[in-house]
Amino acid sequence: MKAEPTDEDSSEFERRTRVLLLQSADELSGAVRSRLTQARHAALSAPPARAPALALRWLPAGAAIAAMLALLVVYVPLGKGTMENPVTNAGFDDIEMLTDTDSVPLNGDQEVDYDFYEWAAAEAGEGGPAPAVGS
Amino acid sequence: MAAFASLECQTVALLPPGKAHLRDSIQDATRALDAFLASVERKGFRIAQIALRHEADALDVVQDAMMQLSSRYGSRPAAEWKPLFYRILENRIRDVQRRRSVRGRVMSYLPWRNDDDEDIADPIEQAVDLAPQPPAQLEADEAMTALEQAIAALPERQRQAFLLRNFEGLDVAETAASMKCSQGSVKTHYFRAVQALRSKLGDFRT
Numbered sequence: 001m002k003a004e005p006t007d008e009d010s011s012e013f014e015r016r017t018r019v020l021l022l023q024s025a026d027e028l029s030g031a032v033r034s035r036l037t038q039a040r041h042a043a044l045s046a047p048p049a050r051a052p053a054l055a056l057r058w059l060p061a062g063a064a065i066a067a068m069l070a071l072l073v074v075y076v077p078l079g080k081g082t083m084e085n086p087v088t089n090a091g092f093d094d095i096e097m098l099t100d101t102d103s104v105p106l107n108g109d110q111e112v113d114y115d116f117y118e119w120a121a122a123e124a125g126e127g128g129p130a131p132a133v134g135s
Numbered sequence: 136m137a138a139f140a141s142l143e144c145q146t147v148a149l150l151p152p153g154k155a156h157l158r159d160s161i162q163d164a165t166r167a168l169d170a171f172l173a174s175v176e177r178k179g180f181r182i183a184q185i186a187l188r189h190e191a192d193a194l195d196v197v198q199d200a201m202m203q204l205s206s207r208y209g210s211r212p213a214a215e216w217k218p219l220f221y222r223i224l225e226n227r228i229r230d231v232q233r234r235r236s237v238r239g240r241v242m243s244y245l246p247w248r249n250d251d252d253e254d255i256a257d258p259i260e261q262a263v264d265l266a267p268q269p270p271a272q273l274e275a276d277e278a279m280t281a282l283e284q285a286i287a288a289l290p291e292r293q294r295q296a297f298l299l300r301n302f303e304g305l306d307v308a309e310t311a312a313s314m315k316c317s318q319g320s321v322k323t324h325y326f327r328a329v330q331a332l333r334s335k336l337g338d339f340r341t
Contacts (some may be wrong), residue, residue: 024279024283025180032194037176042201043204
């Protein structure tokens with residue numbers, strides 16, 4: 001039966017791995033060591049990076065805000081939320097007018113009650129010939 | 136050392152007369168940075184090499200990290216250099232890994248890709264060394280190869296925690312600063328890394 005690893009075993013394991021890794025770093029080839037030295041000297045010769053000017057630092061934020069404002073201006077109209085199109089809405093208005101039953105009839109003589117007018121004229125004239133409608 | 140000396144001369148030459156104390160402090164700071172980089176360059180290279188499994192890429196990554204530390208953070212207190220250097224190094228390693236991953240995905244779609252182009256191993260490097268080696272050296276080489284492969288197979292955060300704590304010898308706080316995580320996370324990653332390596336390597340002897 002295999003015993004559970006103890007803290008002591010772990011420490012020993014860690015020590016062994018550390019020794020191996022340090023050994024591998026010490027035994028790097030001459031070519032690699034030379035390249036690393038050159039790289040270090042190049043790094044030390046590099047000029048220090050300057051912090052960007054204040055205006056340049058705020059440039060991305062300013063550009064983002066300007067873009068958002070431009071989008072707002074283009075896509076959100078001032079005043080009304082939705083634009084009305086008189087051409088497309090005209091059809092609905094005409095239909096409403098034609099189907100309205102309370103308005104004055106538009107179909108001329110067909111709806112005129114002639115009997116009523118003849119009776120009214122007879123009553124008003126008392127025996128005389130009834131005047132022709134429209135005369 | 137010539138470049139280092141020339142930089143020092145250039146910087147000092149710009150100083151007005153009567154600023155000898157500034158000249159001395161600049162020279163001291165540059166020497167301190169040089170000593171620091173010399174102390175971390177080999178370990179940094181091994182960490183990059185284990186992660187990337189490629190010598191030239193590892194050298195590039197270490198050079199980039201040294202450049203960035205020197206040019207951007209050289210004026211910071213020396214105590215901050217080590218965590219900063221390893222943070223930069225890990226970022227560069229991740230950049231190379233991502234680039235490789237993207238390139239691999241793109242190349243897999245190309246019908247005319249040439250798999251033999253870059254992945255082919257250098258036959259001289261791969262040649263077996265026929266010279267007799269002492270048994271102890273052979274055992275150490277085999278152990279190192281096994282350890283390197285096991286570390287490379289760890290998840291990224293565990294690998295970072297293990298190498299920074301065990302190899303570089305950073306304490307928990309410095310490791311947390313390098314990895315940009317909490318100290319509790321460092322302990323967890325490190326513990327899991329040790330467990331994984333122990334289970335993989337078994338009776339590991341040097």
